[in-house]
Amino acid sequence: MENDVMQLFEYHVWANRLVFEHLRKLPEDVWDKELTTVFPSVCSLMSHIYSMDLMWLGVLQERPFHEVRALLMQLLEETKTESLENMEKRFEKAAKEYQDFLSECHPEKILTLAHPQYGSVNTPLSGVIQHVVNHGTYHRGNLTAMLRQSGHPGVATDYAFYMFTM
Template sequence: MSSQVIQLYEYHVWANKTVFEHLRKLPEEVWNKEITSVFPSVCQLMSHIYAMDTMWLSVMRERPFNEARELLMRLLDESKMENLEGVEKRFIETENKYRDFLNTCDFEKTIPLAHPVYGSVSTPLSGLVQHVVNHGTYHRGNLTAMLHQLGYSGVPTDYVFYLYTV
């Protein structure tokens, strides 16, 4: 099980890196160009993925909801106007923290999640890693749509393309 969970997370890392490689090839103004879409800019979408990834890691480390939410809001505020290189650096730092955590955790360990609106649930850590990966996949799809709106192509980041690289 642990190797599957780690491979799933490594797919997420690969997909994010593939996106950043693609974004570096586009005109610089694409990063902050305002757009009427799911997010107001590519920067804010990528900042969201980064901040949510980091927040979920704090949840996996069993931080209280209020602490995780404060972290999320702070990171969104810090990164929402950062340049591409700065947000990419943040992604890399978070990836390293995940690797440290994933290499030492028990994926079957069940942790409680308490949310003021949705209530309480318990889930194994492996399920939260899957959630992080699914969340990133969902928003990378949003990114492709946003880039098409701006007149640019997206980049394929499907899991099967990752498998061809490993």
């Protein structure tokens, strides 16, 4: 199971890297061009994925809700106008932080997630990683739609494509 969780997370890292590789090939203005869609720009979408990833890492590290919420708000503010190059560096650093953390954890460790509005739930660490990956997949789908609406090709980041790279 440990390898399954790490492999799932490695897929998330692979897909994000593929996105950045693709974005670097597009015209520079694609990054921060204002759009009327789910997110106001590609930058804001990638800021959201990044910030949520780090918020969930804080949850995995069993930090209190108010701390991870404050971290989320701080990161969203810090990255709302981040350059493509710097955002990519942030993603790489976050991936390393996750990889270091996951290498030291047991995937079936039970965590209690507490939320002031929704209450609390016990879940294995692997369930949180599944959520992080699903969240990224969902929003990479948004990205493809946003790019196509702007007249640019999307990028295929499905798990099946990842399997062919292994």
